[in-house]
Amino acid sequence: MTYLYLDDEITTSLRSYVRRVAPKEGDLTIETVRPSAFAEQIEAAMRGSFDGMILDLRLDKVAGEDGVQADYRAPALAQEIRTRAAEELLDEDGTGDENRGRSEFPIALWSTDMRLRQSYDRDKTSHDLFDLLCVKEHLVSTDPSVPDEEKAPAVAQRLRSLVTGYQTIKALRDETDEGDEQFFRFLGFDAPPDGVDERLYRYVLSEAPPRERPAHEYARFIQREVLESAGPLLDRQTVAARLGVDVAGSDDFGELLGRFDEAAYSGVFHEGWPRWWSDVVEEVAEVLIGASLRPLTAPERVEHLSAATGLDGLVAAEPITADDTTDFWVVCQATNRPLNPRDGFVLETGRRYPWQRDKYVSRYAAENRMLSRRHLRLTVSERERADALFS
Amino acid sequence: MPSTHIAPATRKYIKDRRSELRQLAEILGGTGVVRSVDPLSDAVVTKGDAPSEWRLAMNELFFDLDPKAVRAQRNAKPSDLAAISLTLSVGLRGLCLDRGALRDPFVKLAVECVVTGYRKGTDEDYHSAWHLDRDEPRDGRADLVHPAYHVQYGGQRLPALRSLGNHLLLGSPRIAHPPLDGVLAVDFVLTNYFPERWRDLRDDRRYRGLVGDAQDRYWRPYSMASAERWSAGDPAWDGEPVWPQVVNRRQL
Numbered sequence: 001m002t003y004l005y006l007d008d009e010i011t012t013s014l015r016s017y018v019r020r021v022a023p024k025e026g027d028l029t030i031e032t033v034r035p036s037a038f039a040e041q042i043e044a045a046m047r048g049s050f051d052g053m054i055l056d057l058r059l060d061k062v063a064g065e066d067g068v069q070a071d072y073r074a075p076a077l078a079q080e081i082r083t084r085a086a087e088e089l090l091d092e093d094g095t096g097d098e099n100r101g102r103s104e105f106p107i108a109l110w111s112t113d114m115r116l117r118q119s120y121d122r123d124k125t126s127h128d129l130f131d132l133l134c135v136k137e138h139l140v141s142t143d144p145s146v147p148d149e150e151k152a153p154a155v156a157q158r159l160r161s162l163v164t165g166y167q168t169i170k171a172l173r174d175e176t177d178e179g180d181e182q183f184f185r186f187l188g189f190d191a192p193p194d195g196v197d198e199r200l201y202r203y204v205l206s207e208a209p210p211r212e213r214p215a216h217e218y219a220r221f222i223q224r225e226v227l228e229s230a231g232p233l234l235d236r237q238t239v240a241a242r243l244g245v246d247v248a249g250s251d252d253f254g255e256l257l258g259r260f261d262e263a264a265y266s267g268v269f270h271e272g273w274p275r276w277w278s279d280v281v282e283e284v285a286e287v288l289i290g291a292s293l294r295p296l297t298a299p300e301r302v303e304h305l306s307a308a309t310g311l312d313g314l315v316a317a318e319p320i321t322a323d324d325t326t327d328f329w330v331v332c333q334a335t336n337r338p339l340n341p342r343d344g345f346v347l348e349t350g351r352r353y354p355w356q357r358d359k360y361v362s363r364y365a366a367e368n369r370m371l372s373r374r375h376l377r378l379t380v381s382e383r384e385r386a387d388a389l390f391s
Numbered sequence: 392m393p394s395t396h397i398a399p400a401t402r403k404y405i406k407d408r409r410s411e412l413r414q415l416a417e418i419l420g421g422t423g424v425v426r427s428v429d430p431l432s433d434a435v436v437t438k439g440d441a442p443s444e445w446r447l448a449m450n451e452l453f454f455d456l457d458p459k460a461v462r463a464q465r466n467a468k469p470s471d472l473a474a475i476s477l478t479l480s481v482g483l484r485g486l487c488l489d490r491g492a493l494r495d496p497f498v499k500l501a502v503e504c505v506v507t508g509y510r511k512g513t514d515e516d517y518h519s520a521w522h523l524d525r526d527e528p529r530d531g532r533a534d535l536v537h538p539a540y541h542v543q544y545g546g547q548r549l550p551a552l553r554s555l556g557n558h559l560l561l562g563s564p565r566i567a568h569p570p571l572d573g574v575l576a577v578d579f580v581l582t583n584y585f586p587e588r589w590r591d592l593r594d595d596r597r598y599r600g601l602v603g604d605a606q607d608r609y610w611r612p613y614s615m616a617s618a619e620r621w622s623a624g625d626p627a628w629d630g631e632p633v634w635p636q637v638v639n640r641r642q643l
Contacts, residue, residue, distance in 0.1 A: 323514075341429075341451075341453075342451060342453070342478070346426055352420075354413070354417065354432075357429045357432065357433070358427045358429050381423045381455065381457065382426070384457065384458060385455055388458055388461075388473045389473060389474055390512075
């Protein structure tokens with residue numbers, strides 16, 4: 001798998017980031033290249049033989065030795081690529097299916113923390129263009145407060161997963177018959193799944209005929225509204241919370257997760273975004289311990305799970321403060337610790353699809369003002385409630 | 392979950408009940424009436440242990456009185472509360488009956504509401520609770536002193552109170568009340584604690600439809616059973632457990 005990486009400043013530190021993400025012996029290659037003039041760069045993007053692109057946000061800062069300096073930035077290039085790729089689906093130039101889908105590939109954005117915050121964060125319209133956002137410094141960070149998913153190994157996994165996922169999307173899209181949407185196939189199912197919210201597995205992406213729908217629209221929708229939102233799919237931390245397990249302290253957590261393979265999400269991007277179906281997790285747990293996990297405290301859950309699986313290396317998760325309850329259900333988005341909604345506040349998450357759920361922060365995080373630096377906000381009524389309680 | 396061995400009518404009944412809670416979630420979402428509609432969407436609605444039985448478990452739906460409503464609680468003691476919230480939980484086992492059936496629709500019912508008042512700047516919370524239960528017959532015999540469906544003050548969920556003051560907590564009295572499912576329990580909380588919101592919602596045709604349907608299913612048979620106490624005929628639902636205090640007309 002090869003990614004083409006455009007950056008106007010190919011420094012030693014940049015090379016070290018790239019090496020960390022794509023080591024020499026691995027199956028992932030990242031070719032670093034200076035950006036050309038816009039028209040040339042577009043041609044290269046549309047006709048190149050790579051599996052994905054990585055763009056530095058600011059391509060226009062520095063001229064190369066040949067004096068060529070790009071006069072555009074990453075969002076402009078990405079937008080043009082997406083637009084042309086969509087046009088190719090309509091086959092307006094009559095060249096037939098020859099070029100169809102060829103320039104539909106993942107585009108990642110890499111930049112420094114500072115530049116992202118100054119330029120990208122403010123420009124909401126660009127957020128739809130990229131499949132992955134990386135902060136360069138975080139790639140090699142050893143700081144425990146930087147989430148693992150932003151560090152090199154996870155980023156590499158995601159880059160690979162994006163390539164595979166785009167290929168799957170293109171294949172499934174081209175097999176979709178108009179009027180017979182089978183969105184469940186993108187979710188990893190061969191047939192309409194029992195127990196999954198019908199409004200999700202029967203989702204219709206757009207009014208356009210399936211063959212004309214850009215792959216990156218599918219990709220963006222699946223990432224944003226299915227994988228990264230709270231809802232029927234749980235991430236690792238949330239599964240741990242519902243099982244009452246402290247991940248860091250439990251050597252056998254991986255083993256325990258293995259017992260829940262039946263619940264594992266196998267749809268598009270599952271390699272880079274491991275998820276589990278919440279209903280199935282509950283069912284498997286209920287069969288394992290013979291009762292519902294939900295009303296039990298974390299220590300009780302771990303006791304039952306340990307007994308049922310024979311795994312001793314499981315430690316119960318601790319509440320964020322001593323006053324909080326331990327029948328955990330969600331994860332505090334500020335502290336990443338397990339939480340029951342009654343001990344927290346609801347976050348403002350913007351527009352929602354009916355299968356999505358609310359996200360929460362703990363009372364501790366709200367009281368200690370940990371929200372703004374993580375770009376988290378409470379809903380209006382929750383802000384009122386928080387103010388009444390402890391402003 | 393194995394989906395064989397369920398009669399189609401039962402499956403449809405359960406599907407409809409689940410769909411109603413989802414509709415209720417959609418109607419309430421964004422109105423600010425509940426803190427999060429997720430407990431409605433996450434409610435467990437499945438088949439029960441016996442054929443043609445269904446189960447509902449809805450956990451901790453939170454309602455918050457807005458600051459104006461808190462201040463409006465003039466007779467509250469203590470009177471300087473910063474915030475008041477309620478949590479509603481519903482657990483039931485019922486029968487998947489046809490439209491128009493007049494039998495007792497539930498085998499087991501427990502609706503619990505815990506009301507909590509918070510004072511700013513202190514860790515002291517104040518609690519009160521009420522619950523609606525359906526008595527289960529013991530030894531096959533209904534307890535014919537108390538109404539089968541009744542509301543009581545207090546409840547198992549009432550946390551240990553720091554200081555009762557001069558307040559006395561007893562089991563009695565059990566006041567007869569028609570049964571409440573998920574939809575009706577939410578409506579009950581709204582009528583009693585959020586009258587303005589309730590009035591707005593009652594203007595919503597979808598909301599009216601949901602509540603009306605539930606009342607048809609659960610309150611109509613109950614009313615008929617109560618009314619039956621005053622006749623001498625042969626009832627579909629022997630009203631004696633519903634309203635045991637009424638002297639049996641047939642015995643007069």
